Amino acid sequence: MSELHLYTNPQSRGRIAHWMMEELGQPYQTHWLDYGTTMKAPDFLAINSMGKVPALRHGNAVITEVAAICAYVADAFPEQGLKPAPGTPESAAYHRWLFFAAGPLEQAVVARSLGWAVPEGRSAMVGFGSYDDTLNALELALNGAPYVCGERFTAADVYVGSSLGWGLMFGSIEKRPVFEAYAQRVQSRPAALRANELNEAQMKAQG
Known part of the structure; x- marks a missing residue:
């Protein structure tokens, strides 16, 4: 069992x-x-x-x-x-973007979906700063590599890929070409x- x-x-x-x-x-x-x-x-x-x-x-x-x-x-x-070797640049990216998606990305998307506006001058108090800053950071990370750790698929891609996939489907995340290509790539895995x-x-x- x-x-x-x-x-x-x-x-x-x-x-x-x-x-x-x-x-x-x-x-x-x-x-x-x-x-x-x-x-x-x-x-x-x-x-x-x-x-x-x-x-x-x-x-x-x-x-x-x-x-x-x-x-x-x-x-x-x-x-x-499903994870890189500890203490490597790939491991740093793995932890960074896994928890980025669970923290700033989810906060930014939920805030926008529910119409929560960060008061002027108070963006430093929220973990995501702003919706645009959050998406721009993730787009930069995914630009030029197939996965968040580079050439290798990891558990981080399960979470990041799911977050982007759902956001793109429901319109809570902008349909940027990098996001769409990445989501399609990981969600087509067997x-x-x-x-x-x-x-x-x-x-x-x-x-």
Whole structure:
């Protein structure tokens, strides 16, 4: 029996974690939860007291938050080659852009989507500074290389690629050519397609 258990819902950020599990290529069990019912049940609240997905259980360890799940899985299974060697320029880029997407990028996109405006002269108080600055920084990082670490796909691309893909789909991220090419490149990977098929099948099963 697998020690890896993914708790998710097809209409959640759990799709990102699901893609990561497919990239990992190790046996895992998927637990499909519903909003307001099984996601708030005592059994799952014992795993994630916030009652939200995704969550990953690996033996006795529990990991929540999608970027953390991606980083943990890459660390726990180094033989799968989903992270660069520590202390290298590639490792610096890996950590930088994984957490950039989980922090400034998500903050900037959510703020813009909800109409939250940073007061004049107060941009230093928010982690993303401004929406334009955030997108410009990411565009510069992705310009001239196929992946965030250069020539090599890593767990960081799962998170960054998902963030850009969803943003482009829903119009919360500008359709810049660099973003579109990168999102298409990473989301056409076999593991990404498998994860998407699993989630779409679950949505149909739920009716």
